[in-house]
Amino acid sequence: MNSLLSSRTARMLAVTAAAAASIAAAAGVATVSTPSFGSFHGQSFSGGNWGGYVSFGSFTTATASWTEPSVTCRSSNDLFAPWVGIDGDGSSTVEQTGVATDCSSGRPVYQAWYEMYPAAPVYYSSSTAPVSAGDHISATVTRTGTNTYKLDISDTTKGWSKTISKSLSSQHASAEAIIESPTDSYPSISGGISFTGVKFNGQSLASTSPEGLDADDRGSGTFSPGAIGSDGQSFTMTRH
Numbered sequence: 001m002n003s004l005l006s007s008r009t010a011r012m013l014a015v016t017a018a019a020a021a022s023i024a025a026a027a028g029v030a031t032v033s034t035p036s037f038g039s040f041h042g043q044s045f046s047g048g049n050w051g052g053y054v055s056f057g058s059f060t061t062a063t064a065s066w067t068e069p070s071v072t073c074r075s076s077n078d079l080f081a082p083w084v085g086i087d088g089d090g091s092s093t094v095e096q097t098g099v100a101t102d103c104s105s106g107r108p109v110y111q112a113w114y115e116m117y118p119a120a121p122v123y124y125s126s127s128t129a130p131v132s133a134g135d136h137i138s139a140t141v142t143r144t145g146t147n148t149y150k151l152d153i154s155d156t157t158k159g160w161s162k163t164i165s166k167s168l169s170s171q172h173a174s175a176e177a178i179i180e181s182p183t184d185s186y187p188s189i190s191g192g193i194s195f196t197g198v199k200f201n202g203q204s205l206a207s208t209s210p211e212g213l214d215a216d217d218r219g220s221g222t223f224s225p226g227a228i229g230s231d232g233q234s235f236t237m238t239r240h
Helices: 017-021
Strands: 029-031 050-056 061-067 079-087 094-102 109-117 122-124 136-143 148-155 160-167 174-180 193-200 211-213 222-225 235-239
Touching: 050 193, 050 222, 050 235, 061 079, 061 174, 079 136, 079 193, 094 136, 094 148, 109 148, 109 160, 174 193, 211 222
Parallel strands: none
Antiparallel strands: 029 122, 050 174, 050 211, 061 136, 061 193, 079 094, 079 174, 094 109, 109 122, 136 148, 148 160, 193 235, 222 235
C-alpha cells in the first residue's frame, strides 16, 4: 500500500447541501464546485483517501453493484462514496459514477453522481434519482471510443436509471471498485460496504490481478478490503 503513495493519484469528489439545492431540474443534473474542505489532490494520510480493489491495464469496462449502507453521521465533515470507474490510480484522469453520502447538514444525504475528473462532479436530481439507505445500486463505466465514455447508474430498488455519454482525453491506466472520502472523515457505516458483481472487461475481479488498497479515516481507523469471495466478484470494505 505505502509503495503506491508516490504514484497513486487520489482525486476528489465533493458534496455540499448547498450544491444539492442548486440542481438544474430541467436537465436532472447539476455541476458542483469543489468546496474548500475537499480541495486537495494527492495522498494526505498513510492509507490514502480511498480504498478498495484496483486492477492495472487498459480496461474498456468496469462494473459493480452494492447495497447503499445505512450510516450515522459522526461530524458535519463526514463525506464518502462507493463508486466504480476507470483510471485514477497512477493517472491524472478518472471516469467514474457512484453515490455520495454527505453529512454537512447533520444528517446523511444520499445523491447519485458521475465525474470525469478533472472536471467537477455532476449530481443527479434527488427528484429523478432518489437514493436511500438499503437501495441496491448498479453502476458501469464503458469506454466507447478512444476518448469517449458512457456512464450508467441505476437504483433497482427505486426503479430509476441514468446514462450519460462524455468525452475526456484520458490515460486508460486502471479500473477500480472503491470507497472514498475526500475529507478523510467517514461516518459510522453499519456493516461496512459490500461490492458484488465486480467485473473489469467482463472478467471477474479476481481474474484481473487486482490489488487491495486501504482507506484511511484521518488516522483514527482504516477501511480495508476483505478477501475476494468465492465467486471472484465480491468483497466487503470494513473499518478497524
